[in-house]
Amino acid sequence: MDTAVVWFRDDLRVTDNPTLADAVNQATKVLPIYVYDPRRYGQTQYGTQKIGGFRAQFRHESLSDLRNSLQDLGGDLFVRSGHVEDVIPKLVREVDADAVFAQTKPATEELEREHLVRESLPSDVSLKRRWTHTLYHINDLPEEYHNINDTFTPWRKTVEQQSSVRDSIPAPKVVNTPRIDSGDLQSPTELDIEPQKIDNRTVLEFTGGETAAKRRLDKYFWEGDHLREYKQTRNGMLGANYSSKFSPWLAAGCISPRWIHGEIEKYENQRVSNEDTYWLVFELLWRDFFQFQFVKHGADFFMPGGIRNVDKPWKQDKQQFTQWKNGETGIPFIDANMRELNQTGYMSNRGRQNVASFLVDGLQIDWRWGAAYFEEQLVDYDVASNWGNWAYQAGVGNDSRDNYFNVLTQAERYDSDAEHIKTWIPELSELPAEYAHRPWDMTKEQQVTHNIELGIDYPRPMIDLEERYRSI
Ligand SMILES: Cc1cc2nc3c(=O)[nH]c(=O)nc-3n(C[C@H](O)[C@H](O)[C@H](O)COP(=O)(O)OP(=O)(O)OC[C@H]3O[C@@H](n4cnc5c(N)ncnc54)[C@H](O)[C@@H]3O)c2cc1C
Structure with a gap:
């Protein structure tokens, strides 16, 4: 084969990348391409963004690193903007490519794009998909x-x-690319995505x-x-x-x-x-x-009843959802985790399980709202991991047991000295752990002693969780 296009998607690496390796082995020249497809940005049906500032920045850095790696191998990363089914066939014609190599992913939108690309390619050019x-x-x-x-x-x-x-596959030794304009990488701002500054309390600087x-x-x-x-x-x-x-x-x-x-x-x-x-x-x-x-x-994962078509009366309470989203529920363990997510794009697995359970079991709010919000905020968002875990937590996915997390006992077990709570909710940092977990247990006098007024300095709990758990 003379020339192959390598369409990079969620495989922004040169080591153990069978898509790139196969193209390099089979073609004399390869054209590595990344497409800024506007459908990956903008709003979801839930009013959230498909990608927020943390992940957009991370992807930008990943593309820049990939470009450097390909340049070190003698090639380049080419970038274009537009719908993949327009951009890729155009490039195929421009360099007279014989095939397009691409990663395949199981999610519905990703699969749909693959089909669109395949249909729009010239009839003698095949789309060679790789599971990677x-x-x-x-x-x-x-x-x-x-x-x-x-x-x-x-x-x-x-x-x-x-x-x-x-076994994994080594990076190619040489990547020989045709000489065309490589195009400029787009920063989050250029993509109309508001950059988010990462708080220095972040667990790690994710580059x-x-x-x-x-x-x-x-x-x-x-x-x-x-x-x-x-x-x-x-x-x-x-x-x-x-x-x-x-x-x-x-x-x-x-x-x-x-x-x-x-x-x-x-x-x-x-x-x-x-x-x-x-x-x-x-x-x-x-x-x-x-x-x-x-x-x-497939798409059943996005249905309210999930893959088991479970009929649950989900609430669509925007005000309560906003309190959850902003970390203003008055339940410190939930608020600390949500504030960490909002300010860093990351949350521990323990935190994710608890905030999800609070939303779906405590507040009984539509689990898909939570999943969509995570999709926007998470630096590590992955469609299957996110929607799969949310469905699981909501009792409509891969676990037929209806398990909820008792957020109050979880907090005492996994954040026993309330260090995480105090890190993310400084207004509670002077309290003994017992009250940092349950500030509502403080009397008026104790609030004065600890210099905090519930309802003013920190919200009162939006629901009586213990009462709610008794009724589940
Ligand atoms: C409601 C909810 C939403 C989630 N959304 C995502 C998401 O969008 N993207 C994502 O990568 N993970 C998601 N997870 C899974 C898990 O919380 C994160 O993978 C993990 O916290 C990432 O931190 P780590 O890399 O240090 O994980 P580690 O504990 O070090 O695990 C190593 C790797 O294993 C994988 N992994 C671990 N736990 C899970 C799991 N439950 N499901 C799938 N993969 C797992 C991840 O790739 C992770 O990087 C979600 C979990 C919940 C409960």
């Missing part, structure tokens, strides 16, 4: 995707027993790109030696190292789960192999699970 973003390859699953189990544990056991992880992803892994595994205690610490909420923080890089495809898997094996051979080192693989399997569930159930 999970630990296990879709073709290596023991069962056809439409038969896979909807419950995580049996699915995981079958996969672990009957399949194996493929986009494959280089930063590998640096993070180096620090977490090799320099900090944290993998040996991963399972014991991953329910933490403060600091860089209680969990891997790989999620933003995995979501943008700056790093592949297979490559991480290879590093875990190396760590297990060179340092220690224990339950904690395995647990990171276990979490990557959760990620895989939702990706494959999306292939199986």
Whole structure:
């Protein structure tokens, strides 16, 4: 083949990128392209933004890093704006390409775009799709995707027993690109996305790109030696190292789960192999699970009743939703986590489970509103991980048990000295932990002693949670 176009999507890396590797192996010249498609920006049907400032900045940095990596290999990253089904065929004609190589993703909008591109290509140019973003390859699953189990544990056991992880692929040695105008990268502001300044209380400065992803892994595994205690610490909420923080890089495809898997094996051979080192693989399997569930159930994941068509009377209370969104519920554990999300684009897994449960079980508000808000804010937003976890939490997804999180006892267990609460709600920082968790328990006199007035300095609780839990 003389020339191939490589359409980069959520696979912004050169190492272990089968799309790029196959194109380079099969064609003399490749044209790596990223398209700013306006449909990826702007408003959702819920009035939220499809992508907020944190993720837009992260993606911008990731693209810049990818461009540098491709330039180091002798090539470049070309960028254009417009609908993919217009831009890509135009480029194909411009460089007289023989094929287009692209990552395929299971979500509905992504699949729709792939089909549009395929239909708009000249008849002698094929779209060669590659599955590149999970630990296990879709073709290596023991069962056809439409038969896979909807419950995580049996699915995981079958996969672990009957399949194996493929080796990752090295970056190409040379990328030979045609000589055309490469185009300028677009900053978030140029895309009309309001940049967000990251608060210095952030758990980690998330810099986009494959280089930063590998640096993070180096620090977490090799320099900090944290993998040996991963399972014991991953329910933490403060600091860089209680969990891997790989999620933003995995979501943008700056790093592949297979490559991480290879590093875990190396760590297990060179340092220690224990339950904690395995647990990171276990979490990557959760990620895989939702990706494959999306292939199986598709658009049902966005329905109010989810993949099981559960009939629940969701409320559409805008005022209560806004209080939740802004971290003004009067329940400190929820507010601290929501403020962290709003000011950094990140929230711990423990926090996510609790704020989601508060919205859907406590307030009984439409879970899709919460999922859409996360879609806007999260630096690590991934369609399957986000909507899959939200549906799960709302009791309409992959768990038929109706489990709610008791936010008050969760707070006392996972933030026992209220350090996370006090970090994100400084108005409560002078209180003993007991009252930082339950400020409403303070008498008027105690409020005076602690120099805080409920309803003025910090909101009163918007609902009586204990009463609500008694009625579930
Ligand atoms: C309501 C809700 C929404 C979520 N939305 C997202 C999202 O949009 N994007 C996202 O990547 N994760 C999402 N998660 C899953 C999880 O909270 C994050 O992956 C994790 O907190 C990221 O931090 P980490 O990389 O340090 O995770 P670690 O604990 O170090 O885990 C390692 C990796 O495993 C994967 N992983 C771990 N837990 C899960 C899980 N429950 N589901 C899917 N993958 C998982 C992630 O890729 C993560 O980076 C959501 C969870 C909930 C409860």
